Amino acid sequence: MFAAAQLTGSKPEQYAQLAQQARGLLHGERDRIANAANLSALVYHALPALNWVGFYFFDGRELVVGPFQGQPACVRIALDRGVCGAAATSRQTQRVADVNAFPGHIFCDGASRSELVVPLFARGASGNEQLVGVFDLDSPQLDRFDAEDQRGLEALARIWLEASA
Numbered sequence: 001m002f003a004a005a006q007l008t009g010s011k012p013e014q015y016a017q018l019a020q021q022a023r024g025l026l027h028g029e030r031d032r033i034a035n036a037a038n039l040s041a042l043v044y045h046a047l048p049a050l051n052w053v054g055f056y057f058f059d060g061r062e063l064v065v066g067p068f069q070g071q072p073a074c075v076r077i078a079l080d081r082g083v084c085g086a087a088a089t090s091r092q093t094q095r096v097a098d099v100n101a102f103p104g105h106i107f108c109d110g111a112s113r114s115e116l117v118v119p120l121f122a123r124g125a126s127g128n129e130q131l132v133g134v135f136d137l138d139s140p141q142l143d144r145f146d147a148e149d150q151r152g153l154e155a156l157a158r159i160w161l162e163a164s165a
């Protein structure tokens, strides 16, 4: 049974500990659903002030909800919609301090005030970087995610990609 230790120290130190826990949790498992489920649960319970943590996977046409923690969510998101679509098409992490100020933001949970979405790309059989999906975090707090959160959560997304994609 995996037991997550309490995070301590500065924010970068806490993310380093969380990354270590994530590596341990995903070690030896390549199933992307299993790893997405466990990583979502780990992050949701380890970090404060989150109301949704989870994955959307690209099905070749649009983003489809995958494993997550939080309230039931929108099932499908077109690539030209929302913060998730913006992350997928721009290939850049979207860090949104105020979701009400983001044109086209899709409300899945009315409690969400800020959001961070990390795009997930992996090298396909052709050697090209291909869209796998996005890792999405919502917070009920305005401006919940700073640059250190972004770096820490991008590192967790890479751990998931290395284990599963």
Ligand code: SME
Pocket: 052, 073, 074, 077, 081, 082, 083, 084, 085, 104, 105, 106, 107, 108, 109, 112, 115, 136, 138
């Ligand atoms: N807010 C996201 C949609 C997904 S939910 O937050 C879980 C967006 O605008 O893409």
